[in-house]
Amino acid sequence: MSVARPDVSKLEDALRALEDGTYRTLGVSVGSKKIAKPGLKIVKKHMQLIPTLFAPPTLPHYGTYTMICLDLDAPFISWNPLGPVAHWIHTNFKISQQHQRELQAAEPPIARLVAAGPPPLAAPHRYVVLLYKQNPDLPIPSNLKAKGSTVTQRT
Template sequence: MPSDNHIKSAFSLIEKDESKVLGLTVGKHENVQPGTYIPRQDAQEVPKLSFSGATPNNKYVIVSLDIDAPFPSFGILGPILHWIQSDVKVTGTSSLEFDAPFVANYIGPAPPPGSSPHRYIFFLYEQPEDFNLKDHAPADGQKLANMSRMRYDLDAWAKEIKLGPLVAFNYFVSN
């Protein structure tokens, strides 16, 4: 079972400090608050993110996981990696923008039939200065295979790349 220290600390971060809630727009749902229900069909496109506390000259990494796969009461396959985007920059409007290739392409919610809602979580981290996208992304912009997404160990990957501190966090639920 992958460790979940980053997941636990993220939930704790926004409980202690509401200013650390990552701005999240999912489809037509703007200003998504932590735990908001979003219908599956509304969350198939890459979300728009913002964070007023981001430093304009810094680069960031976005990581998204489904922490309830395949069922919240039976998470044997989870967490499932839904997205990793590096080289994220903040604009003057606090929007987070990126034009670099992904590390792991975004996939929308897809809980199995009969499942209760899953939590889809989004982390914003400072990107390590020596992070090299080519060392971590699939070759030639290929999409990340499903087997590489299951039982994703964010703690191990964060240690491997010397991931910077968690800056902001948010999540929605969907089924």
């Protein structure tokens, strides 16, 4: 039985659009390390902390947002039947007016951050943080946050 590889071609197109400036990008800091541009390699030990996210300047400050962080290459770039894997899902982000447009959420995440940890001998993985405007008419069920998630649910 063979496992079909997921089609990540749309994600590849999105990555190119991020790199060439077609799409707006989030500001991301991990500890004192600021990720200045898409494609920057970050040492694995720095990716054990929860990132701080900053909204692009043109994003409306009055909205509520959902963030999803994906590992496109799990478990290996050359063999990724599990990918993309959600490393973090958090809803109800608001843009802080006091902290350089930092995205902040008062509620716990739907899926807590799983720190970056490609297997030994694996090439560096590509991680994408996506931000979506939440529809205020579609509330997130409260029991969804209480359940937690398994690796299978994150693929």
